[in-house]
Amino acid sequence: MLKRLVITGYKPHELGIFDDKHEGVRFIKKALENRLRALVDEGLEWIILSGQLGVETWAAEVAIELQEEFPQLHFAILTPFEDQEKKWNEAKQEKYEFLLSQADFHRSLTNKPYEAPWQFIEKNKFFLRNSDGILLIYDEETEGSPKFIKQEAERYAENHEYDILLISADDLRVVAEEEQQNEWNGW
Template identity: 70%
Template structure:
């Protein structure tokens, strides 16, 4: 059974998304929500995020919305290092602070400011060892930062019982078309 799920994927800028009004955000959020609801109904209790801008912050917003209907669902923000938001603009920092304030658990895994890429590697290893599966928004044809944790998760899944769920460009296209049809039928 899946109790603890890591959600990760692209950073917003890797998708060419630079503000909260981008139409792609609602498609990504809908795709994540559609994957989460059956898992929650099957006993999923915790969502684990590192809090990076993009898929992970959108996932936190989805969990906050889902907690209205599924109050047993919790989420943790476990950053790879302290003050990961210190170079973000004010609006992004405010949104991040709100996500942290609503989280059921918050920590920094290395308990020190950014030093080197080893902190991301340690975060990835920790996430794999302390979860039952991972939901990744990633498309092989559009490389980006999620490729590293995806590769690590696939290697981990070869040795341990570990589920990997992927949302790719095709999945997002299907959601976009379904939403378009729904909007067309309502007008």
Template identity: 50%
Template sequence: MVKTVVISGYKPYEIGVFKQDHPAIPYIKKAIKEQLILMLEDGLQWVLISGGLGTELWAAEVVYELREQEEFNYLQLAVITPFLDQESNWNEQNREWYESILLEADFIDSVSRKPYEKPWQFRAKNQFFIQKSDCLLLFYDLEKEGSPKFIYETALNAQEKKEYEIRLIGFDDLQTLVEQDQWS
């Protein structure tokens, strides 16, 4: 039973997405939504994200969409950043998007309660997330390396010590959703 899931994945630039109206985004969100609904039917209560651009903020939007349905209105979102002020170097549009996500979050905190210092803060965030969750839902394709590799490896290491579920959404999954859309 999955009570708490961490959702992460590619940053927009890692997959060639540079605008909020990119045609891939609805399919990424649909793939996340399908997985979340399966977990909700099995007792999911919390979604954890670090508030990173791309997959994580799209996942937050999916959580908010699901909460609008009465049957899923109990679903909660925690935004736990690796360090304080992670958005400080983002452009204004991305900061506004991030702030809009924080407005509806049920819990907000940082693993390291200081601004960015070194990469250890990302490793600490990955460790924290895997320790505090039952499952990792990751938009990551093993054929295309990127930043999700690090939390994926942390989750794989956790599986050696405890029962821990990893669910991957890959490019083939998105292609299937596109094809289903074209057929209907």
């Protein structure tokens, strides 16, 4: 049973999304919501995020919305290093600060600013050791930053009971079609 789930995926620019008004954000959040509702019904208690822009911040927003209905659902933001938002624009920093304020738990895993890629590697190892599974928004045909943690999760799952769940481009297409159909039926 999944009690602690890591959620990650693409950064916005990897999806061609440059602001949260992009229609794709709505479909990604709906796909996350659908999957999380089912997992909460099966006993999910914690969502673990590193707070990266994109899928992870959208997942945090979905978690906040779901907490109204499922108060037993919690989320943690565990960053790979301190001040990861330091170079983000002001609007993204404000959104990030809001998400941190809503998180049930947050801290930096290395307690120092960015030094080198080892901090991301250590974050991934920590996430795998401290969760029961991972949910990735990832498509095999469109590699990007999530491929690294996916590969690590697959290696980890060879020797541990560990669930790897995917939301693919096809899954997102289905959600988009369903959402558009619901809108047309509402006319």
